[in-house]
Amino acid sequence: MRRVLLLLSALAVSSCQPAAPPPEEKAAETPPMSDEDMIRARTDEYAQAFTRGDAKAVAAIFTEDGDFVGPDGVMHHGRATLEQRYQTVFAGEFKGAQASIQVTNIRLVRPDIAIVDGTYEVNGMKSPDGLPLGLVNGMYTNVWMKKDGQWAIHCLRSMLPVT
Numbered sequence: 001m002r003r004v005l006l007l008l009s010a011l012a013v014s015s016c017q018p019a020a021p022p023p024e025e026k027a028a029e030t031p032p033m034s035d036e037d038m039i040r041a042r043t044d045e046y047a048q049a050f051t052r053g054d055a056k057a058v059a060a061i062f063t064e065d066g067d068f069v070g071p072d073g074v075m076h077h078g079r080a081t082l083e084q085r086y087q088t089v090f091a092g093e094f095k096g097a098q099a100s101i102q103v104t105n106i107r108l109v110r111p112d113i114a115i116v117d118g119t120y121e122v123n124g125m126k127s128p129d130g131l132p133l134g135l136v137n138g139m140y141t142n143v144w145m146k147k148d149g150q151w152a153i154h155c156l157r158s159m160l161p162v163t
Helices: 002-016 035-052 055-060 079-091
Strands: 062-069 075-077 098-110 113-126 132-147 150-159
Touching: 035 055, 035 098, 035 113, 035 132, 035 150, 055 062, 055 079, 062 079, 075 079
Parallel strands: 062 150
Antiparallel strands: 062 075, 098 113, 113 132, 132 150
């Protein structure tokens, strides 16, 4: 009888106590990205925005006074001008084109300035006559600037290899 009373008492006590909360799991903290990783991520953003034909998103990756010189040697200066340029080409020869960009070298010359070299491929370009141009391969050099923790292209120079 005594064992029955002890068992009932134990059951009564255990049923009155709230269940222990599960042990809290610490949220895995993501280590901060390195400058090189941030530049690579921004380069991927550029390629994705280019492939979407999103002129505003492409231009937003540049500094406010950034510039671009393409293989044709024409300079486009300032974010607003760059956005207009990209709107024009995305409606024309780059309509539906897909970009792939590879970073081959990053040199941090100061904590807030990097020189980046790489290669690019653009597929789906069209001639002014609307004829497909196939795959276009080139090289580029960018100067990136870091402001308020964010990397942006200050100048972009793209080149086509001489064949």
